[in-house]
Amino acid sequence: MLDFILSQFLFYFAIVLVLFVPGYALIYALFGKKWPISSLEAFFISFGLSIVSVNFIMLFLGKINLPLTRWSLFFSLLLLTLICGAIYLKRWKKNEASVKLKELALPVFSRVQLVAVILLLLLTFFIKTVYLKDTILPTSTDLGHHMYWAKTISVSGKIPVYAKVNIDMESNKLTEPQPIADFIIGEHLIFSAINLVSGIDYISYFPSLILFLVHLMAILAMFSLTRLFFKDYTDANTIAIATLFFIGPLYALASPQAKFVSGGVIGNVFGNFFIPLCLYFFLRALMEKSSLMLALGLFVSLGMAYTHHLSTFIFIFIFIFSGLFFLIFNFRELKKYFRDWQKILFKPAPLVILAIGVIFVFLIYTPTYLNTKAIDTAVGAPSKATRAGLTFDELSDATGKIRMALGLFGLALLFLAKKYKSYAGAFLLGWALSLVAISLWPNLLFVDIPSDRIANYIVFPFSLLSGFTFVYFFDLLKDSEAKKQYLNPTFVLTAFLLLFTFLAMNGLRENASTLNTDVNVRATLETYHASTFLAQKTTTQDIVLKDHNYLPADSWMKLYFMRGYTYPLSRGYFKRYDDVAKMREQCTNLMISTPSDPIAKDCFSKTQTNFLMLNPKFDSMQFVKLKNFWKIYSADDLVIFYKNN
Amino acid sequence: MQNKIIIGVFVTCLVLSFSFLAYSERKNQDIEAQNLWFLYFSDPKNSALDFSVENHTDKTEFHWELFVDKTKLQDGNLSVKKGETITSFIPEISDRLGKKISVQVTASDNNIKEIDKTF
Numbered sequence: 001m002l003d004f005i006l007s008q009f010l011f012y013f014a015i016v017l018v019l020f021v022p023g024y025a026l027i028y029a030l031f032g033k034k035w036p037i038s039s040l041e042a043f044f045i046s047f048g049l050s051i052v053s054v055n056f057i058m059l060f061l062g063k064i065n066l067p068l069t070r071w072s073l074f075f076s077l078l079l080l081t082l083i084c085g086a087i088y089l090k091r092w093k094k095n096e097a098s099v100k101l102k103e104l105a106l107p108v109f110s111r112v113q114l115v116a117v118i119l120l121l122l123l124t125f126f127i128k129t130v131y132l133k134d135t136i137l138p139t140s141t142d143l144g145h146h147m148y149w150a151k152t153i154s155v156s157g158k159i160p161v162y163a164k165v166n167i168d169m170e171s172n173k174l175t176e177p178q179p180i181a182d183f184i185i186g187e188h189l190i191f192s193a194i195n196l197v198s199g200i201d202y203i204s205y206f207p208s209l210i211l212f213l214v215h216l217m218a219i220l221a222m223f224s225l226t227r228l229f230f231k232d233y234t235d236a237n238t239i240a241i242a243t244l245f246f247i248g249p250l251y252a253l254a255s256p257q258a259k260f261v262s263g264g265v266i267g268n269v270f271g272n273f274f275i276p277l278c279l280y281f282f283l284r285a286l287m288e289k290s291s292l293m294l295a296l297g298l299f300v301s302l303g304m305a306y307t308h309h310l311s312t313f314i315f316i317f318i319f320i321f322s323g324l325f326f327l328i329f330n331f332r333e334l335k336k337y338f339r340d341w342q343k344i345l346f347k348p349a350p351l352v353i354l355a356i357g358v359i360f361v362f363l364i365y366t367p368t369y370l371n372t373k374a375i376d377t378a379v380g381a382p383s384k385a386t387r388a389g390l391t392f393d394e395l396s397d398a399t400g401k402i403r404m405a406l407g408l409f410g411l412a413l414l415f416l417a418k419k420y421k422s423y424a425g426a427f428l429l430g431w432a433l434s435l436v437a438i439s440l441w442p443n444l445l446f447v448d449i450p451s452d453r454i455a456n457y458i459v460f461p462f463s464l465l466s467g468f469t470f471v472y473f474f475d476l477l478k479d480s481e482a483k484k485q486y487l488n489p490t491f492v493l494t495a496f497l498l499l500f501t502f503l504a505m506n507g508l509r510e511n512a513s514t515l516n517t518d519v520n521v522r523a524t525l526e527t528y529h530a531s532t533f534l535a536q537k538t539t540t541q542d543i544v545l546k547d548h549n550y551l552p553a554d555s556w557m558k559l560y561f562m563r564g565y566t567y568p569l570s571r572g573y574f575k576r577y578d579d580v581a582k583m584r585e586q587c588t589n590l591m592i593s594t595p596s597d598p599i600a601k602d603c604f605s606k607t608q609t610n611f612l613m614l615n616p617k618f619d620s621m622q623f624v625k626l627k628n629f630w631k632i633y634s635a636d637d638l639v640i641f642y643k644n645n
Numbered sequence: 646m647q648n649k650i651i652i653g654v655f656v657t658c659l660v661l662s663f664s665f666l667a668y669s670e671r672k673n674q675d676i677e678a679q680n681l682w683f684l685y686f687s688d689p690k691n692s693a694l695d696f697s698v699e700n701h702t703d704k705t706e707f708h709w710e711l712f713v714d715k716t717k718l719q720d721g722n723l724s725v726k727k728g729e730t731i732t733s734f735i736p737e738i739s740d741r742l743g744k745k746i747s748v749q750v751t752a753s754d755n756n757i758k759e760i761d762k763t764f
Contacts, residue, residue, distance in 0.1 A: 004667075004671055007667075008664060008667060011663075011667070012660070012663075038648045039648045039652060040648035040651055040652055041648075043652050043655075108647060109647045114647055114650065114651075117651055118650070118654050121651070121654055121655055121658060122654070122658060125658040125659070125661075125662050128662075129662040129665060129666060132666055133665070133666060133669050136666045136667075136669055136670040136673070137670055137673045137674065204670065204671075204674070205666055205667040205670035205671070208666075208670075209663050209666060209667065212662075212663075212666075213659070213663075216655075216659065220655065521673050521679060522679045522680075522681060525674070525676050525679050525681060526681065526683075528674075529676070529681075529683060533683075533685060537688075537689050537690070627743075627745070627763040628763070630686075630689070630760075630761060630762040630763065631759070631760050631761050632685060632686045632689035632760055632762070633683070633684075633685040633686070633689070633760065634683070634684045634685065634758040634759060634760050635681065635683050635684075635758075636681070636756075640685075640689075642689050642690065644690075644762075
């Protein structure tokens with residue numbers, strides 16, 4: 001128990017040191033004593049700035065060949081904090097107003113509103129925690145893959161080279177390590193930093209909890225962004241609360257929410273935090289003509305580009321669509337706006353960030369996806385049926401039908417509310433409609449990315465629009481000045497309660513359907529145990545093959561060995577071996593399914609595979625009669641065979 | 646002040662939720678609570694037949710049998726406390742070429758596990 005308490009203490013210490021201190025230090029340095037942001041905004045902004053800063057610090061340390069260790073990281077963060085502190089003190093002494101910005105005059109919450117926010121937060125935490133309780137044991141395939149790279153950073157003290165050994169389709173031999181474009185450094189550095197500072201093992205609660213934290217911060221960011229979007233509207237707080245309702249407790253578990261946290265979909269979870277944060281900064285930059293906010297927006301965008309390519313790609317589309325909407329609706333005043341934009345862009349702060357971005361991309365670390373092959377894969381005519389766009393029904397299912405309907409209605413109401421001409425309106429339209437367009441008609445926009453992955457991003461803007469619809473619709477029914485309803489108040493109240501109940505039932509039913517998670521704890525512990533056993537009994541000369549179909553948590557095995565991303569070799573899902581669109585090696589399948597087959601024998605010989613980890617209930621009989629396979633380890637749901645010649 | 650209240654509630658919920666989830670995960674990772682036991686050769690790659698029983702169940706009595714092909718050669722009992730691993734040392738078996746030598750271990754609840762080597 002004492003161990004647990006100590007590890008918890010170290011975990012929270014690492015979270016504060018890595019994920020809040022650098023961001024708050026930057027906020028103090030940039031804004032001095034009088035912040036133009038509220039304490040709530042500072043809370044999630046510091047989190048975002050910290051992630052980006054820590055990523056860049058670690059990349060820089062890696063570039064100058066300083067080992068990434070607990071102490072190098074600790075002193076780097078200390079140095080950053082001291083520098084920021086010195087800037088703050090200098091300004092404080094001179095009593096210099098660091099920025100001309102003022103905190104936005106957002107309406108204060110009434111007591112009822114404050115209670116509503118607190119209750120919604122409690123409910124959000126409760127529902128997501130109940131769901132994650134059954135999935136917190138590290139089993140998720142994606143998270144296992146990602147944590148291998150994070151652990152590589154911790155173990156080697158270096159920025160990893162993303163490469164993997166494959167089996168050559170023609171010779172059946174293992175290839176030299178070949179570059180992988182699928183992984184992006186920002187998905188791993190933060191986890192390494194937390195591990196380095198806290199010392200907590202990767203095969204534990206910590207990776208999922210960090211993802212959960214990012215997700216929760218995204219919800220807070222959405223809440224604040226909604227208030228910013230509707231700041232001129234008297235019911236801004238109510239809309240923000242309604243948005244919190246749609247994004248917090250309702251549909252709390254389905255993709256891209258808690259399900260992505262438990263599934264280890266790191267890039268999307270980070271992207272769904274960075275996108276609202278970037279929009280927040282850019283919106284404030286434009287609304288208040290602030291080059292500092294623009295610089296912060298660029299800084300966070302750069303951080304997003306180092307974390308997730310798809311989110312960055314989506315954000316570029318959001319930005320283009322928003323810009324187009326703004327240009328169309330403000331065509332007559334374009335000259336004035338261009339002058340404004342020039343004034344905020346050609347200032348030291350944004351130019352310095354752009355220069356830092358260029359230096360990082362070209363001199364410090366180029367993101368792995370910035371190569372012609374990866375760009376060709378994402379841009380162009382859809383290459384597969386899964387990339388050819390969703391039907392409207394499929395998109396509605398991904399968004400939640402009610403949320404989709406309310407969101408579309410909200411888009412129409414934006415025009416009724418005369419909100420479309422403002423920056424906020426343009427961003428809202430651009431955010432929602434760009435995602436609808438890419439999801440439904442990717443061919444028109446030359447996007448070649450799985451359409452369902454894009455559709456996952458639509459949940460956030462449509463939750464916001466749903467919140468707006470819900471509040472604005474009932475606002476339309478009353479005469480605010482005369483403080484009376486156009487319709488019979490009893491009828492309005494009944495309609496409100498009915499709609500509220502319907503929405504709540506729909507969202508909560510969705511939660512209930514996602515709650516049934518089936519994690520086999522015993523089988524997972526057997527996987528961990530067998531991996532520990534083999535890691536001790538084998539050397540780098542031995543080659544292990546495991547099965548992905550019937551063994552839980554198998555992607556975490558590689559963290560026990562740390563002998564390469566594709567060590568142990570893996571038999572993937574069966575359908576992959578029959579995919580005519582993409583021919584794959586057959587060895588990993590044949591060596592398990594038909595080990596006495598001549599091709600399988602050739603595979604064993606060429607790959608030097610001599611250990612197999614399998615589920616005996618599905619893959620044991622084919623080895624029992626073969627004399628050269630010894631069953632050397634036995635658990636209820638896992639056996640290990642050794643090929644002795 | 647209102648924002649600080651929201652942050653306060655958020656941080657409190659966060660700590661409670663994280664601590665609960667971390668505790669749940671630790672509990673899940675506790676192999677002693679999962680009623681598992683394992684059988685394996687102490688040296689999987691060479692011809693030695695010494696085997697280990699690693700016990701994480703409440704049942705402590707195990708019976709083992711050594712077969713050469715299907716003929717029982719030896720048997721014995723092992724008492725393995727919860728959390729312990731006991732290794733049984735099997736002497737060299739003569740005339741084993743071409744034969745399958747298997748070790749079968751039965752727990753007191755009749756859960757049987759078997760490992761083998763063929764020479």
